[in-house]
Amino acid sequence: MSRPAVNSDTDFDVSKPLKGTAGWLDDRFGGARGVRTYLLRKVYPDHWSFLLGEIALYSFIILLLTGTFLSFFFVPSTTEVVYHGSYLKLDGIRMSEAYQSTLRISFDVRGGLLIRQIHHWAADLFVAALMIHMLRVFFTGAFRKPREVNWLIGIVLFSLALIEGLFGYSLPDDQLSGAGLRIFEGVLQGIPIVGTYLAYFLFGGPFPGHDIVPRMYIIHVLLVPGILLALIGAHIFIMFWQKHTQMPAKGNTERNVTGQPSYPYFVAKTSAWFMFIFGALALLATFAQINPIWLYGPYTPVAISSASQPDFYMGILEGSLRAMPAWEWNFLGHTVTFSVLIPFALPLGIVLGGAAFWPFFERWATGDKAYHHINDRPRNAPVRTGIGVAAITFYGVLWAEGANDVIADKLQIPLYTVTWIARVLTILGPIIAYVITKRVCLGLQRKDRNELLHGYESGIIRQLPDGEFIEVHQPVNEERLAVLEAKKVPALLPAPGSEDDNGVPAPSARGMLGKARAVANRAFAETIPVETDGHGNGHHGNGHEVTGEEHEAVGAPGSTALPPGESGEE
C-alpha cells in the first residue's frame, strides 16, 4: 500500500541471489508472512528514552567483540614470573602471568591497549545504560501487566552484569583490583555458617591462592556471558511478542502501537546508533585512560594505595561498607559480623529486591489488573515516582560515600564528618526525596489541569477597556490534549476501617494486610482531579483544591482501573 504516493520507483528487480536465497529458505521454513509482519514491518515507537535499552544491548555486543579479542592474549594464571617486557618501570618485578599478559596486551599487541580500554569503557557504559533503562521503565510504569516477567529478567540481567564487571576488572591481578578481591573474600568469610567454606571453595583455599584467577576467568568469559546472552534473547523476544509500549500521544491507544517500521527505518537508525555508541567508546578509549594497571603494580596482600575506588557500579557496596558503624555479635561461640553482612546484603537487597517486588505491590495496592501498553507520565503516578526518586537518593548517598575519602579531601571536610553525613542521609534522604517528589508531581498535575481547563499561556498581553491587563490563554491543540488527558488514577478501594450499612467491614479492608492495603491505596489514589466536561476554555473548579480523600472516586478520563469492590481475582 501507499508505495505509489511515496515511491513509484519500485520497478526494479530484487537481486537474484537475494531473491533466490530467500526463496530457498521459504521453501524450507515458510516464514514469508512472519518475516514481513514481525521483522520488516515491526513498529518501533519513536521516543528518545527507548534508545536507552539499545545502548545496553550494543555495549554488550561490543563487550563480546572486544572481549573475544582480549581472550586471545590474556593468560588466566597466577603462576609467578619475573617481568622483562616493554614497560621498563616494572622490569625485574615479580608478578603473575595474568598481570604480565595484561601488560603485554597493553604495550606489545598493536591495538591491544585500545581494545582493552574500549572493553572497560563498554562495561561501564553497559551497566550505566542498564541503570538508566531500568529507571525509564520504572518511572513510566512500563513494567506493568503484561511486562512483569521482562522486568524481572531485567533485574537478573543487571545483577549478573555487576558480577560480570567485578570478575572482569579483577582478572588482571593488579594491586587495585586485588584489594577489591580481598574485600570480596573478607565479606564472603563473614557470612554465617557457610562463609568460610564459600570463601575456601571459591578461592581453592586461603586467600589469594592460585585458583581464583582461572575460575573467575571461566565465569567471566563463558558462564555469565552465556546466561546474559540467553536472557537478553528472552528479553528481546518477549518485547517482540508483546510489542513495545508507547508514550501517550494523539492516536495512541491501548489497542495499537504507532511508530516507524523496522525496515528500512529502524534498521538504518539503530545501525547508526550502534555506530555512534561504538564511535563514542572508541573516542573515550583514545582520549580517556581507564584502569591503567601498569601504574597500580602487581597485587601483593601487604600493600594498598589510598583513595582506592572500585568501578562505579560497585560504589554502593563500597560506600555501604564505609558508612556502616561497627557492630558484631558473639552468638553462642560464633561470630556474626553485622559490620559486613548489612552493607553486603541490605542496600542492594533493598534496591533490587524492591524493584523486583514493586510491580506486584503496585498491583496489590491499586487493585489495577488491566493491561497497560501506554506508559504513564511520571507525574501522573506520584507515589511510584516518589519511591523511585527515594531509591535513587538512597543509592546515590551510599554510592557517594564510597568515595568519602576523596570527598573529604577535595571539599576539605573531616573524613568522619563525611561518613556521619552519609549515615544520616541514608535514612533521611529518601524520606525527604519522597515527600518533595510527590509534591512536585502533584504540582505538575495542577499545572496540567490548568492547561487543560484554561488553555496554555500564549504570551499575548491584552488590555481590557477598563484598563485591566490579562494574558490571553489559548486552548491546547489535539496532540497536547491527548498527552494531558492520558492521566489514569487508581480506583479507590474501601477506606481503612470502613463499614457498610450493617457495620460489616469491607472484605478487602479486613485484617492487618487489608488495612495496610487500604492505606497504600489512599496514597496511590491521591491526585489533582480534572473536571471532564469542557476542556480548553472551560471555567470549572476553583483551581486550588487538592486530592483524594475529599474527592472520592475521581475516575479520570479513560481510567481502566476496576471500580471499588470489583477487585476480585482474575
Added chain:
Amino acid sequence: MSDMEETEGAEGAGVPAAPHRVIGTPPPSPRLLGSAPVAQEGSETALALVSDEEEFQEHIDGLPPDDPQVTVHGKRAERVVVACFLLTFIAGCGFVAAYVGLGVHTVDKTLRSNLALGLSMSVMFLALGLGALIWVRHLMPNVEVTQQRHDLRSDEKQRQATEAYFKEGTANSQFVKRPLVRRTLMLGTLPLLAAPVVLLRDLGPQPGTSLRHTVWSPGRRLLVQGTNQPITPAQFSAPGSMITIVPDGYEDDQDALTKAAVILIKFRPGELHIPTRHQGSTLVGTMNWTVDNIVAYSKICTHVGCPVALYEQTTHHILCPCHQSTFEATTGATVIFGPAARPLPQLPLTTDAQGYLVSKSDFTEPVGPSFWERG
C-alpha cells in the same frame, strides 16, 4: 547541514503557534513541510496481493516526492551522506595504515599507536553512523505505521481445550493413579539433584583451623618488607615511625603474607598504655609483648582484610584506607572509628641471641576479618 535548518525554520513559521513540544516526542518532520498525516490508499504493488491492512495503517508525512523542494533537499542530503561514507572509507584506510605503520613495544610508541588507531576507528564509526542517520532522516519518506495489537491472552476455549488435553494426558500417563510410581520416581531423582553439589566438594580444602593461625612461631625473625633484612631495636629507634614487617622465610609467600603481615611502631617512653583485656575467657596483659617501646600489630584489618597502611604520627592513629576503620595505636590498636569491630591483634615480640627482633609466638587470636567459627 544548514539547508536542513532552513527548512525547519520555514516549517516553524508555517505552523500556527503551538504549545512547546513535549520532551521526548519526535520533532516535526525536519525536512518536509508539515501537513496533516495522509492516510494512504492501498497500492497496486505486490503488497496489495495480501492484506495486512487490518493490522497496519500507514501514514506519510510531508510533500510528495516529486515536489521541487523535496528534490532539491534530497540532492543536498545525498551529497552529505556520500561525504560521510567517503570519510568512513578514508578513516578505515587510516586505521589499517596506522596498524601497519606504527609499532608498539615502548610506552611512547604505544600511546602514538593508540591515538592513531583510536582516532581513525572513532571517525570511521561516527562518520558511518552520521551518514546512515542523515540518510534515513533526510532521504527516506517519513512513513509512520500504526499496528493493531492482538490480545495476549488466549481465548477461553483455547485455554479449556489445553487444560482438557493436559488432563487426559496426565490420566493416560497414570501419574495420578499410581502414587507408588510417582513417589519412587521422586525419591530416585533426589540424589541425582545432589550430585552437582557433591561434585563441587573438591573446589577447595575445608577451612579447618587454618584461619586461626599464621606462620609466626617462636623465634621467627621480623624482616623489613622491601629489603627483607632482619632488624634490631636499635635500628628502629626513631619514635613515631611505622614500617611493614614480613616473617622470615615467607617474604614472597602471598598466602602466608595475607595473614602474617605486621606493622611495627616505635613509641616514646611512656606513650604506650595497652590495657589488659579478655581474649576469650582469659585476661591478657600485653605490655610485655613489646620491646623497647616497639609494638607489632597485625597489618590485616579486622573488618574485611585490607592492609592498614596509614599511620598518623601525631595522633597515633592507624587508618585503613579501604573503609577508614581507625585504630588507636597507643592502647593496643583499639577501634575508635569505622566499621571494624575488633582491635588489630598484637604479635608478641622479643629479641634473639643476635639482638634481632623475633616473634615470641604466633598471634594469640585470629587475624583479619571476622568469620563464623572465630568465636
